[in-house]
Amino acid sequence: xxxxEQELDLVNRARRGEVEAFMALIRTYQVPIYRLIYRMTGNRxxxxxxxxxxxxxxxxxxxxxxxxxxFHTWLYRIAVNETLNFLQRSGREKGKMEYLDEIDTTxxxxxxxxxxxxxxxxxxxxxxxxxxxxxLPADYKLAFTLVVFQGLSHSEAAQVLGCSEGTVSWKIHExxxxxxxxxxxxxxxxxxx
Amino acid sequence: xxxxxxxxxISDRMDGSLSPASQxxxxxHLKTCRACRLYEEELKGIEAEIRKLPAVEPENLAVLEGxxxxxxxxxxxxxxxxxxxxxxxxxxxxxxxxxxxVMVALYLLVFNRPAERDQNLDLASLMSxxxxxxxxxxxxxxxxxxxxxxxxxxxxxxFEEVKDLNLEELTYPEDYQEQTIDNDVNINLLTxxxxxxxxx
Numbered sequence: 001x002x003x004x005e006q007e008l009d010l011v012n013r014a015r016r017g018e019v020e021a022f023m024a025l026i027r028t029y030q031v032p033i034y035r036l037i038y039r040m041t042g043n044r045x046x047x048x049x050x051x052x053x054x055x056x057x058x059x060x061x062x063x064x065x066x067x068x069x070x071f072h073t074w075l076y077r078i079a080v081n082e083t084l085n086f087l088q089r090s091g092r093e094k095g096k097m098e099y100l101d102e103i104d105t106t107x108x109x110x111x112x113x114x115x116x117x118x119x120x121x122x123x124x125x126x127x128x129x130x131x132x133x134x135x136l137p138a139d140y141k142l143a144f145t146l147v148v149f150q151g152l153s154h155s156e157a158a159q160v161l162g163c164s165e166g167t168v169s170w171k172i173h174e175x176x177x178x179x180x181x182x183x184x185x186x187x188x189x190x191x192x193x
Numbered sequence: 194x195x196x197x198x199x200x201x202x203i204s205d206r207m208d209g210s211l212s213p214a215s216q217x218x219x220x221x222h223l224k225t226c227r228a229c230r231l232y233e234e235e236l237k238g239i240e241a242e243i244r245k246l247p248a249v250e251p252e253n254l255a256v257l258e259g260x261x262x263x264x265x266x267x268x269x270x271x272x273x274x275x276x277x278x279x280x281x282x283x284x285x286x287x288x289x290x291x292x293x294x295v296m297v298a299l300y301l302l303v304f305n306r307p308a309e310r311d312q313n314l315d316l317a318s319l320m321s322x323x324x325x326x327x328x329x330x331x332x333x334x335x336x337x338x339x340x341x342x343x344x345x346x347x348x349x350x351x352f353e354e355v356k357d358l359n360l361e362e363l364t365y366p367e368d369y370q371e372q373t374i375d376n377d378v379n380i381n382l383l384t385x386x387x388x389x390x391x392x393x
Binding site: 030031047060129133176179183 | 200201204205207208209210232235236239240242243246248249250251253254257258260261262264265266268269272
């Protein structure tokens, strides 16, 4: 992990056209950015392509980085924009109603397949959890992923998403409620066991 | 406060974003509310499982890095090929447009005032008259015959102009008359001395 001073030095060198300085700058953030995009798209190939596009845009737009926020926040913002544009282009952004419809369908399917022996920590629970996460509406999923998976604070997530901390807080709260509802059959079963 | 409010506080506390004051309120509530305690327990259980989900890694990070590096090198090469123009050249179209606008504005403000427009036209015509006069003088000096014809024409036009004038009515300044008289006296003296009076 590079400190703030090193980061700014690499940014300045990359601005002057030092490709290797830029590569060193993004090395720490490549995988987290990939994971964020993967969470949003659910597809490895798309995640790889969008990660590359994010890095290329960051390089060509380095002059716009004002260093008021951290470089990683700025990079996440580009990644989020790229991903949301991609989802919009491909018509894959889900609305809340679609999500709720999906919950009903998936829940019934998973409920039939579940066995009483399975515990809360079972494999099926995780599969259900992955599906529940994937089915969250895009904006809720983004806030949740940035904070819970990527470890950003509400303040940093707000900077990335261009909204208030209150909005981030509320979206994560709602996302947790949706996940809990989606995981209700597993939670109930676990309590019985 | 309702439980829904405390459930949001539970969510904030899980993210480490709860103020100490709100945390105290939440703890007080949780001591007495079984539903909220269960809610928190379930959320913590879900998030514990989320942390256990296998981390997704790019399949070929080294290849991706190589591809990205190549693209960035190409970007740099293109930058050098299409080197940005100097500020002067970048601004040239804007400066030209600006100069044109200034000229138009000056014309409208200075040369296109109705009251002054005629004067300026006169000035222009005078300048062209001067040029024409110089050209005419040069032509006449180079051709004697043409010079004579021109002088005749000038004299005729003068006669045409003055033929209808009553010269008696013209008034002259006093000194002009005296001068004329003096001249006449001088002429008479000269003619008497030279014996040319009959000749005049």
